[in-house]
Amino acid sequence: MQRIFDDMLHKNIEYYVDDLVVKSKKREDHLYDLRKVFERLRRYQLKMNPSKYAFGVISGKFLEFIFRQQGIEIEQAKIDTILRIPEHGNIHELKTLQGKLAYLQRFISNLAGRCQPFSRLMKKDVPFEWDEACDKAFKSMKPSVLVAPVHGRPLILYVAAQERSVGILLAQKNDEGKENSLYYLSRTMTPNELKYSPIEKLCLALIFAIQKLKHYFQSHSIHLVSKANPLEYVMIKPVLSARLAKWYLQLQ
Structure with missing residues (x-):
């Protein structure tokens, strides 16, 4: 996919493995962009799954995120999953929390710094003791929705x-x-x-x-x-x- 769409990546399309999104700044440009992608697919004899088609939409789910004209949002279900993790849990729940937060790191300022209180608990042969610093760090990690940049603006x-x-x-x-x-x-x-x-x-x-x-x-x-x-x-x-x-x- 990288080689096939190299000149279109991050301009007209985004992809991950075999998932493909065609994007256009203006409605009138979208048919042209679609035609260009279809011609490229036909040239390399690639097929698409009709059950996954969605044309002319203004929002959609891609890589577990919601993409809209206004920007990228997190699925509420993912936020709820994080909020349901117990504050005073165990080492397994803490690893689960950090794994989920890592996937959402672009939405959370200074995630690495905020996770510092957890580092001690992740070490071997260290008792799992949830202190005030851990509690404060946990409560500060509520993802906030960010906006997308305006093209060409500094x-x-x-x-x-x-x-x-x-x-x-x-x-x-x-x-x-x-x-x-x-x-x-x-x-x-x-x-x-x-x-x-x-x-x-x-x-x-x-x-x-x-x-x-x-x-x-x-x-x-x-x-x-x-x-x-x-x-x-x-x-x-x-x-x-x-x-x-x-x-x-x-x-x-």
Whole structure:
């Protein structure tokens, strides 16, 4: 599928394994986009399942998410499943919770940082003791619906580095000048990354954002917001270590 639709991916279509979605910005363009996809399918002798057809819809389910013109939403059933997990459960229920949250991480700010209180409970030979920090972390993880970006309008990229994790927020101003959150990203640092200086941790956060959000950057100008300037640190430093040289190439 990647090879067949390479020139159309993230423009007119999205796919996962054998699921295919054809999308159009305007109703009058949709028939043209469909025809182009069908011609491509015919050329490569691929068949589609008639029972799964849905033409001209303004919303639909794809990869367990609800896609609408206004943005991407989480199925209420998935939220309810998370909320039904007991707060003072056991190690098995905690692993189940983290697995479900990982799938919804784009909807939850600083998920890696919020999950830090659970790390201790996941270690072997450690008694499962649910304390106040775990309780606070659990209650803070209620997914919120984000909106989709407006094509061509500038994006705002917030990067932050905490003591043990990095966090990303991609936002965009709406017609009223208010910022809408588009995408959250976060991850914990490896033992080696924990030794980085504060500015290097910000560089790490920026590289992480570029790797994960590259498809957004291709059609938008980006305004970077952070406590220090990681771009300046990497791009104008006269002597680069191997790590900084690698980051420099990724920022080109």
